[in-house]
Amino acid sequence: MPIDRYWVLTARKTAGEATPEELAELAALAALRDEEARTGEMLEKVWDGHTPQPVDAAEEARLLALLGNRLPEFSERAPGRRKMLRPGSVAFIAAVCVGIFAVVFYTLQHRSVSKHEVLADRGSRTKVKLPDGTRVWLNAGSKLTYDDTYSHGERSVQLDGEAFFEVVGQAGTPFEVTAKNVKVQVLGTTFNLKAYKEDDIVETALVTGSVMLHYKSTGSNESTLLKPMEKLVLKADASTGAYTPQRAPIIVPEKETIKEIAWKDNWLSFDNEPFSDLAVRLGRWYNIRVVFTDDSLRHLTFTGNIQGEGIKDVMDVLSRSSREFVYSYNHVSRVLTISKP
Template identity: 30%
Template sequence: MNQPETYIRELLAKPRWTDEECRWLLHYLEHTPGAELKAYMLERFRQQGFEIPAPELSASILSRIHDRIQPPARQTPVIPMFRRWRGIAAAAIVVGLAAAAAVFLLRPGRQQPAADHMAALPPQDVAPGGNKARLVLGNGRSVLLDQAADGPIAAGNGEQVHKQDAELIYGPGGSGNNMLITPNGGQYRVQLADGTRVWLNAASSLQYPAAFNSSERTVTLTGEAYFEVAQDAARPFFVKVNGMTVQVLGTSFNINAYSEEQLFTTTLLQGAVRVVAGHQRMTLAPGEQTTLEQRSGLLQRSSGDVENAVAWKNGIFTFKNDELAAVMRDISRWYDVEVAYSEGLNDKIHVSGAMRRQESLQQALKILELTADLHFEVQGRKVTVSKK
């Protein structure tokens, strides 16, 4: 199952959608063959005896979604993306097609829309990132994983490493330290020898032992990663980041620690973690996050936005009143492009919205241009941002 399908399944399991989720669904469905989706949905309704909601129920659903689509009042200036999709008509399209998309896209044998879309990419456009990474084994051997075939990877220190469907899977044994490195425009997954799974975002690295043979499990991260840590009370799990350590017993959490960002953010989904920075220690409950300010070293705790923190893992860009400069750093890492700003442009402008990470660069920038206040010029792998 690919990332958009996984995200749609997660959305349909929720009792209520956020405005970003509504807009993402609308944008995603805009790029899928709606007539075929509707036909397939109706056929499934007939086959399984599903009842079409009564008109008054549909109106209630539309009203609630419409309320969610309307952005709340803010004190800071915000550029709302997807402006042309506001209103009850947009909500109606989402409600009418969401179930169809989920049923149809999850049907076995369905060719992925993203693959079809990328096949017709114009030569001057830039493709989105993908499953690309380099594995450095304990003996120093380097393997480009996007060029390696599925199956065992030969190693020199007794590592038992298997590549399958853009994921590394480690078996027991081995004595070397390994490193997984994603470039700009790359992402990858790894299952460590203890069963812990890690999703590594673009421009990131994870250093770890081939097998955890000591009384603790320690890995070192740069960049961003999402962790699902296998429970082992006898051997606590530690993630070391520059200036910070996250201690885990068994949990799911996300760490965003890019060196070019002002804050290192740890967001807890399930379980419990303890974040240590110098003499500061904070234990998080699910739904909380810490931020470590790089310059001052100050560690702070707050309620976290779990969905926003892990959206990248689900194939989504989400921006919630984020500074334009931060948004463009995300774009730069994922599309492997350089970003420049025209003279006089305030990169402190705030942006809200969402889009698929599978969009090509030109499509992603067109979505950003829906703000009506920005223009993007692409020359090779350089993007210049200016006012319209």
């Protein structure tokens, strides 16, 4: 094979043992490798989805001549064989090219695409930087998925859970997040998306920029454009899966953090939130299970902000402010029990 001969001659040249004839042969093989490198670059462009520029008549003639000189061994290899197309003929070269590109495009169609998953387990939060520079904060109990096609002509991710996105602008290539049959499409912006699979809502809170949401409503597909400091809460119908939208402004009291994204800065923020909903968040935040011994306690509501505290510190604050429940926490089973005094 020519490539084997190339390395043999290269070794002889390095050792100072090559004859003048071998040096001339090595130079010819090096030129041949340059042509192969150019072909490889063209195939890489095809692989990446780029359309090669058309070649002029002179370049086409050069390539045909090159192929004709490269392929003589196919015609004379076996004596007594059937008559076949001459290697130098255009028909033979075209047949070889068709075969090569058939293999290439079969490979393109059947190549495997690797999936990448970023997990934030219950009781933890994490941060990831995507290939295009977009930064994502994942809340507890969340998963972000994307594949190798990301940043190669598209920027698509899938979310199960809650995440805050700081999207890098990229003209002509929008950033898309899919979560529970809702698609959020942006160019460059910061927003929070909450879509846990066990919840019946999808909540999008826009901080800067703009986002377009696409979702299924009753009897139709809807699209909604959000403005900065707006949020859209989509509540799913249990039987049809259709969403009912509720649009609202994001209200930030003076000198306070934005409640919808406070979690990424380690704040537990709640505003007139039912204890039942808060218990779900505490379960994810601290990787615990919350048990109510009396269902009436689920309807207690809380407002406040607590930063970076342990579960017992949080519960001490809540119980003192409410005075309507007591709690116990088992470190071994990780069960928090809420009871009446």
